[in-house]
Amino acid sequence: xxxxxxCATLLVGCAGTAAYAVEKxxxxxxxxxxxxxxxxxxxxxxxxxxxxxxxxxxxxxAENLQAAKAAWRAARVPYQQTEAFRFGNxxxxxxxxxxxxxPLDEGLIDYVDAAYGGAxxxxxxxxxxxxxxxxxxxxxxxxxxxxxxxALIETTLHEADGIEANVASGxxxxxxxxxxxxxxxxxxxxxxxxWTDYASGAACSNGNCDRRAQYLKAATDLLVSDLDWMAAQWxxxxxxxxxxxxxxxxxxxxxxxxxxxxxxxxxxxxRMRLGLMLNDPEEEQDCFSDNTxxxxxxxxxxxxxxxxxQYVRMxxxxxxxxxxxxxxxETTPALDQEMQAKLTTTVDALGRIKIAAESGLAxxxxxxxxxxxxxxxxxGGVDALIDQTKTIERIVTSLELDQxxxxxxxxxxxxxxxxx
Amino acid sequence: xxxxxxxxxxxxxxxxxxxxxxxxQTDAILDRHVLPKMQTLAETTAALDTAARADCTLEGxxxxxxxxxxxxxxxxxxxxxxxxxxxQARGFALAFWPDTRAxxxxxxxxxxxxxxxxxxxxxxxxxxSVAGRxxxxxxxxxxxxxxxxxxxxxxxxxxxxxxxADIATTAAELSRDWSEHYAGLMRTxxxxxPYQSDEEVLQEFFKALxxxxxVNADLRLGRPMGQIGKPRPLRAEARRSGRSLRxxxxxxxxxxxxxxxxxxxxxDLAARMSHGFDTxxxxxxxxxxxxxxxxxxxxxxxxxxxxxxAITAIRTAANEDMGPALGVAAGFNALDGD
Numbered sequence: 001x002x003x004x005x006x007c008a009t010l011l012v013g014c015a016g017t018a019a020y021a022v023e024k025x026x027x028x029x030x031x032x033x034x035x036x037x038x039x040x041x042x043x044x045x046x047x048x049x050x051x052x053x054x055x056x057x058x059x060x061x062a063e064n065l066q067a068a069k070a071a072w073r074a075a076r077v078p079y080q081q082t083e084a085f086r087f088g089n090x091x092x093x094x095x096x097x098x099x100x101x102x103p104l105d106e107g108l109i110d111y112v113d114a115a116y117g118g119a120x121x122x123x124x125x126x127x128x129x130x131x132x133x134x135x136x137x138x139x140x141x142x143x144x145x146x147x148x149x150x151a152l153i154e155t156t157l158h159e160a161d162g163i164e165a166n167v168a169s170g171x172x173x174x175x176x177x178x179x180x181x182x183x184x185x186x187x188x189x190x191x192x193x194x195w196t197d198y199a200s201g202a203a204c205s206n207g208n209c210d211r212r213a214q215y216l217k218a219a220t221d222l223l224v225s226d227l228d229w230m231a232a233q234w235x236x237x238x239x240x241x242x243x244x245x246x247x248x249x250x251x252x253x254x255x256x257x258x259x260x261x262x263x264x265x266x267x268x269x270x271r272m273r274l275g276l277m278l279n280d281p282e283e284e285q286d287c288f289s290d291n292t293x294x295x296x297x298x299x300x301x302x303x304x305x306x307x308x309x310q311y312v313r314m315x316x317x318x319x320x321x322x323x324x325x326x327x328x329x330e331t332t333p334a335l336d337q338e339m340q341a342k343l344t345t346t347v348d349a350l351g352r353i354k355i356a357a358e359s360g361l362a363x364x365x366x367x368x369x370x371x372x373x374x375x376x377x378x379x380g381g382v383d384a385l386i387d388q389t390k391t392i393e394r395i396v397t398s399l400e401l402d403q404x405x406x407x408x409x410x411x412x413x414x415x416x417x418x419x420x
Numbered sequence: 421x422x423x424x425x426x427x428x429x430x431x432x433x434x435x436x437x438x439x440x441x442x443x444x445q446t447d448a449i450l451d452r453h454v455l456p457k458m459q460t461l462a463e464t465t466a467a468l469d470t471a472a473r474a475d476c477t478l479e480g481x482x483x484x485x486x487x488x489x490x491x492x493x494x495x496x497x498x499x500x501x502x503x504x505x506x507x508q509a510r511g512f513a514l515a516f517w518p519d520t521r522a523x524x525x526x527x528x529x530x531x532x533x534x535x536x537x538x539x540x541x542x543x544x545x546x547x548x549s550v551a552g553r554x555x556x557x558x559x560x561x562x563x564x565x566x567x568x569x570x571x572x573x574x575x576x577x578x579x580x581x582x583x584x585a586d587i588a589t590t591a592a593e594l595s596r597d598w599s600e601h602y603a604g605l606m607r608t609x610x611x612x613x614p615y616q617s618d619e620e621v622l623q624e625f626f627k628a629l630x631x632x633x634x635v636n637a638d639l640r641l642g643r644p645m646g647q648i649g650k651p652r653p654l655r656a657e658a659r660r661s662g663r664s665l666r667x668x669x670x671x672x673x674x675x676x677x678x679x680x681x682x683x684x685x686x687x688d689l690a691a692r693m694s695h696g697f698d699t700x701x702x703x704x705x706x707x708x709x710x711x712x713x714x715x716x717x718x719x720x721x722x723x724x725x726x727x728x729x730a731i732t733a734i735r736t737a738a739n740e741d742m743g744p745a746l747g748v749a750a751g752f753n754a755l756d757g758d
Contacts, residue, residue: 103521122520122521122522122654122655161650162646162647162650165520165521260752261752263752264752265752273509274512277509277512277513277516277549277550278516278523278527278549278550278551279548279549280523280549280551282521369547369548369549370547386506389752390614392752393623393752394616396749397749
């Protein structure tokens with residue numbers, strides 16, 4: 001019914017889709033509903049994290065640090081499922097770096113182990129240590145950091161000197177503030193920051209506990225406001241949703257672009273295979289907390305969500321509706337079966353990594369030189385992701401999202417790639 | 421890398437309704453471009469290993485000359501990163517670049533400091549981080565003043581020979597995989613292979629062309645260019661051996677050959693594409709800035725940017741002109757993402 005109403009008001013957009021029983025507009029609406037719910041859950045879990053951080057700072061203890069860590073882990077579950085929305089939607093991609101920037105040179109923020117080294121060719125600020133210094137010098141300019149605020153993090157520190165490894169905000173900066181460096185290499189164990197890093201007076205370890213608490217609080221507040229903002233963009237009338245509704249073919253293309261780019265270049269390539277080839281424990285996405293298995297698993301789940309038009313909310317409710325799967329099945333049911341099977345294979349493969357990790361073999365241990373079983377687990381995920389990308393490309397071809405669909409659209413990252 | 425790459429995300433779309441050009445391109449591309457160039461890579465890397473065995477002096481003229489010849493051969497196939505290059509991460513084992521976290525010097529320092537015995541066995545050396553293997557590790561080991569003086573001469577020699585032997589083995593496997601296996605899969609697409617139709621094969625080569633152009637414009641040139649007011653000349657590719665601009669020229673010439681073969685019998689299309697390559701190559705030859713050190717000044721940066729624009733123009737022509745003519749689209753590539 002909804003699509004008929006839309007057709008009545010948007011005659012132009014409906015002409016090409018009248019032949020479909022599954023309306024593209026409905027599929028796009030499901031997609032936007034999932035984004036709204038997932039970003040909403042991301043914001044809600046970040047608010048819980050914020051309360052846990054405030055408790056930790058007000059009453060530092062091992063228990064309260066542990067509670068903050070648990071809140072951080074929970075917050076990652078909905079957020080990682082939103083990553084399938086990133087690459088197809090410029091409004092997300094342009095914003096993403098301050099929320100989920102990675103990898104980071106954590107010495108910018110706080111104390112690090114001597115083995116970390118100092119400034120490098122790539123990053124002169126790699127060991128700046130903002131927590132220890134109220135006055136900073138960044139690229140020849142003085143900056144006042146006497147009070148660490150969200151504004152200082154956002155405008156002065158994040159990507160300071162134009163270097164992307166200077167990640168000062170977002171999940172991974174907060175992760176570092178809660179866990180500290182993981183100094184176990186590819187051996188067992190995650191970061192071991194003592195709760196006394198937030199203690200007051202003589203109990204304070206590693207100095208500047210008050211400034212460290214300011215940093216943690218400011219970074220968490222910033223994450224909350226960033227996620228609240230993004231959730232609003234997907235609500236009725238929000239910019240992200242409105243942009244998608246401008247052009248149906250462009251919107252469907254954006255959905256598939258998000259699925260394919262996350263599958264291939266980002267997850268299979270940058271986040272998984274590269275770390276394996278480098279045997280580098282820092283090349284795991286949640287390297288301080290050893291939560292990487294979950295981040296990868298929920299990325300894979302998020303890609304599947306987009307295709308099937310389904311999402312399980314933090315309160316257990318399910319968001320669902322007409323899906324890409326329905327749209328593909330209508331014209332090429334075999335291709336839909338192929339896509340569904342490959343998405344399942346990927347989620348299973350990423351699930352095997354999660355099973356091993358939760359049984360005690362952390363993701364960074366899988367990366368160790370000569371760990372054949374760990375390599376096989378990770379490559380299982382990589383191969384499945386690469387394989388599903390091929391089918392995503394076939395769907396793009398099969399849906400005939402022709403060139404007219406792209407004209408005048410803001411949904412594409414690269415206008416030069418558009419056939420005029 | 422995030423901002424850089426977000427501009428690179430290649431969007432997919434289809435032009436299934438348009439007819440592909442008359443066939444025959446696949447055989448031509450394999451027989452006149454891919455297979456001979458892979459053969460050259462195998463031969464020149466074997467010669468590099470022979471040279472390292474003959475003389476372990478890092479400054480040796482014969483060794484450095486063999487390194488240059490073999491590296492040239494790699495750059496000429498560096499756009500063919502799918503299939504056999506993806507298997508066992510051979511592409512990365514030969515060429516880990518860009519190295520955004522300085523992992524290559526870190527890995528080499530680690531091996532040398534520990535006098536790691538992993539260099540004694542080719543099978544075990546093949547398990548070492550790709551950052552410590554391949555041509556870019558040699559660029560440091562042969563030409564970096566610090567790395568080339570670390571540890572003992574004897575260990576450096578063993579490490580050098582471990583790297584050259586590994587390169588030669590990997591290149592030989594890559595070439596053999598192409599000639600004995602993968603070329604056949606591309607000549608006869610079908611439901612059981614990686615390609616289901618001739619169009620999918622052509623799309624793979626088309627993606628290699630557009631991705632190769634992207635690498636030249638946005639990584640080989642874009643990384644040292646940095647942002648306006650923040651040039652990063654130290655990020656130039658293989659600057660220690662002075663090969664940065666040379667790589668762009670070699671790659672463009674190879675991509676032009678691929679473009680020409682992709683155009684097949686459409687002489688007008690081939691000529692239009694060729695015009696773009698001629699412009700870019702002429703600008704590259706006028707640059708006279710072998711490691712893009714000029715990016716440090718606004719004028720020098722502008723000169724590099726003019727070359728970058730010429731390469732971007734070829735990419736636009738590929739997407740807007742050649743893609744529709746072939747009936748294929750850009751698809752996803754490894755540069756999508758962070």
